[in-house]
Amino acid sequence: MRYFIEMSYNGTPFFGWQVQPEQPSVQGVMERALTLLLREPIAVTGCGRTDTGVHARQFFAHFDFVQLFDNEQLVELADKLNSFLPKEISICRIFLVSDDFHARFSAKSRTYKYYVAVQKEAFRFHYSYRVFQKLDVDKMNAAAKLLLDTEDFTSFSKLHTQTATNICHVSEAHWQMENGLLVFTITADRFLRNMVRAIVGTLLDVGRGKMELTQFQGVINQKNRCAAGTSVPANALFLQKVEYVF
Secondary structure, eight states, rough: OEEEEEEOOOTTSSSSSOTTTTTTOOHHHHHHHHHHHHHHHOOOOOOOOOTTOOOEEEEEEEOOOOOOOOOOHHHHHHHHHHHHHHHEEEEEEEEEOOOTTOOOTTEEEEEEEEESSOOOOOSGGGEEEEEOOOHHHHHHHHHHHGGGGBBOGGSSSOOOOSOOOOOOEEEEEEEEETTTTTEEEEEESOOTHHHHHHHHHHHHHHHTTTSSSHHHHHHHHTTTTTSSOOOOOOOGGGEEEEEOOO
């Protein structure tokens, strides 16, 4: 039987989702908790691999287990799992899916949000990136729109990864003010390692007047990570939503 877990987590204390040698990871914590609860080794597969310090407001993972649980038992399992997990991880629900449904490969799209503080924040500084320069948001949105016609995102990918292809299809990319923070929202069928943070860093260069739109397009065309801007910090990045057709 295959079970899906809908969850959220604060990535601050973790070295990303994926299991890391000698380092705490969300996947590692989840697998240990489920193994203790179900009394046999449980492998958990996530819908993606968030980087160190990145958060998830919505995240899905799946695991296989021989026993068939009814809805009441799944609610009880979710409650017990929440009691086993650290405060930074919250389980929303656990539900049965078909055996061929996959947390990663069955996802249709993923949406990330990056939060930029344009003024001093007394309470939200842990989850936003402070920018002191005045930003031209219209120009940043014009540059972000170019991403919709881009397929090869090599310029925004971490170097020397094991990814088979750097082709992604972005369906949404824009900046807007939300509750006093400047927020970048981007949706795509898949993301490369460090991709969103590299895009945001480069778009901020556009907003600061350090890069023109033609230069931003040139960065895309070069397919060279060294041509793009500096990656922004991970603490302000959230995986916001993962879309499936259940």
